[in-house]
Amino acid sequence: MKELVVAGDPIEHSLSPVMQNAAIEEMGLENEFVYKKKQVKKEDLPKFIDYLKNIEGANITIPHKVQVLRYLDELTKEAEFIGAVNTIYKKDGNLVGHNTDGQGAVEAVLEKTTIESSKACIIGAGGAARAIAFTMALYNIKELIIMNRTVGKAQELSKEINQKTSTNCTASPLSKNVNADIIINTTSLGMKGDKQNQTPIEAKNLQPDMTVMDIVYNPLETKLLKDAKEAGCTIIDGVGMFVNQGALALEKWTNKKAPRKIMRNAVMKSLNG
Ligand code: ATR
Numbered sequence: 374m375k376e377l378v379v380a381g382d383p384i385e386h387s388l389s390p391v392m393q394n395a396a397i398e399e400m401g402l403e404n405e406f407v408y409k410k411k412q413v414k415k416e417d418l419p420k421f422i423d424y425l426k427n428i429e430g431a432n433i434t435i436p437h438k439v440q441v442l443r444y445l446d447e448l449t450k451e452a453e454f455i456g457a458v459n460t461i462y463k464k465d466g467n468l469v470g471h472n473t474d475g476q477g478a479v480e481a482v483l484e485k486t487t488i489e490s491s492k493a494c495i496i497g498a499g500g501a502a503r504a505i506a507f508t509m510a511l512y513n514i515k516e517l518i519i520m521n522r523t524v525g526k527a528q529e530l531s532k533e534i535n536q537k538t539s540t541n542c543t544a545s546p547l548s549k550n551v552n553a554d555i556i557i558n559t560t561s562l563g564m565k566g567d568k569q570n571q572t573p574i575e576a577k578n579l580q581p582d583m584t585v586m587d588i589v590y591n592p593l594e595t596k597l598l599k600d601a602k603e604a605g606c607t608i609i610d611g612v613g614m615f616v617n618q619g620a621l622a623l624e625k626w627t628n629k630k631a632p633r634k635i636m637r638n639a640v641m642k643s644l645n646g
Pocket of ligand 1: 560
């Protein structure tokens with residue numbers, strides 16, 4: 374049996390195993406692959422790398438997406454460009470780091486609107502923001518704004534994007550107001566728990582011609598998305614990116630097309646159950 378794991382901390386509430394095992398079964402690979410979750414604390418990352426040598430591959434999540442780079446033998450061009458890894462696979466015994474977060478998010482956006490020539494605002498400057506910002510920069514975007522509570526982090530990321538791409542990228546502090554065609558929240562504001570009633574953008578600043586995406590998927594309708602829906606915006610929920618990044622990872626491990634609809638249904642069932 375080939376083992377796949379999602380490694381992170383906290384990991385208890387991850388829906389990756391439910392989503393990936395539903396896909397594995399639909400693909401008829403349940404006797405070949407199994408997908409599990411594994412709690413890996415910050416200090417246990419080197420030990421996890423040893424473990425990884427004996428299994429097929431992994432997804433990497435908070436807090437290891439950047440730290441893991443130094444332990445890998447190779448990086449794909451996406452992982453190298455973004456500077457973070459969410460997927461590890463093996464090639465000739467080597468551990469290869471890859472990133473499917475950015476592509477997963479961009480595919481979710483492209484299902485609803487065009488990126489080319491648009492002005493986009495990414496809220497947050499952490500690992501997810503990094504992947505999305507760098508990937509969107511490859512799609513001929515007109516202007517990119519990185520908005521973050523800690524403005525220094527937004528400035529660093531925007532500087533890197535201006536250096537590595539031809540995108541016009543600026544940094545801004547979190548301001549509750551923004552003028553952009555596409556707004557993507559990558560912070561934990563709105564997430565189930567004590568931040569559930571919070572939102573990064575005030576409702577009155579949302580306009581009907583905006584496309585608003587939240588990468589938070591629990592709850593599925595965050596305060597930001599609820600406000601955006603009421604304002605007449607096009608909305609994109611966080612399950613889209615989650616499914617796409619998982620499907621792209623599964624395709625790397627199996628070399629087969631992953632069933633995105635089945636994966637989405639499995640996630641929705643868990644969220645509603
Ligand atoms: P991820 O890998 O999911 O992006 P992360 O790297 O921990 O996670 O990044 C979390 C992002 O959420 C950061 O941009 C963080 O802002 P700071 O850089 O100022 O810490 C943002 N964030 C977390 N809690 C927040 C809050 N209460 N208000 C505003 N932004 C918040």
